[in-house]
Amino acid sequence: MTEQSPITQTIRIAVAQLNPTVGDVAGNLAKAREARAEAAREGAHLLLLTELFISGYPPEDLVLKPAFIRACWRSFASAPLPSSSSTPAASPSA
Numbered sequence: 001m002t003e004q005s006p007i008t009q010t011i012r013i014a015v016a017q018l019n020p021t022v023g024d025v026a027g028n029l030a031k032a033r034e035a036r037a038e039a040a041r042e043g044a045h046l047l048l049l050t051e052l053f054i055s056g057y058p059p060e061d062l063v064l065k066p067a068f069i070r071a072c073w074r075s076f077a078s079a080p081l082p083s084s085s086s087t088p089a090a091s092p093s094a
Contacts, residue, residue, distance in 0.1 A: 014039035015048045022056030023068070029054055029075045 016035040020028040032049055039047045051057060055072050062068045 011046060012044045013046045013048060014042065014044035017050065018053070020050070020053050020056040022059060023062055024056060025054055025068075025071045025075045028056060 014035075016032075016039070018031050018035060020031065032047075032053060035049070036047045052059060054075055055062065055068070059068070
């Protein structure tokens with residue numbers, strides 16, 4: 001058995017329980033960006049949001065509208081989080 005080196009790096013994770021509005025992609029993204037900035041000020045490297053935060057939950061029949069799905073995807077490209085952030089994301093169609 002080989003000796004393993006101790007963990008030398010720490011990752012700080014923040015969890016935000018916010019209240020997204022169903023269908024308000026731009027508003028929900030603004031809330032996410034604000035929460036990410038606050039988490040970063042507090043020393044967090046990663047922010048976790050609730051399921052389907054950008055689209056709002058539950059999106060119900062909105063997921064059948066191609067324009068809504070495109071808006072969810074575009075929200076990440078048009079208003080990216082700070083370049084130091086990694087943003088794994090899922091769309092309502094994923």
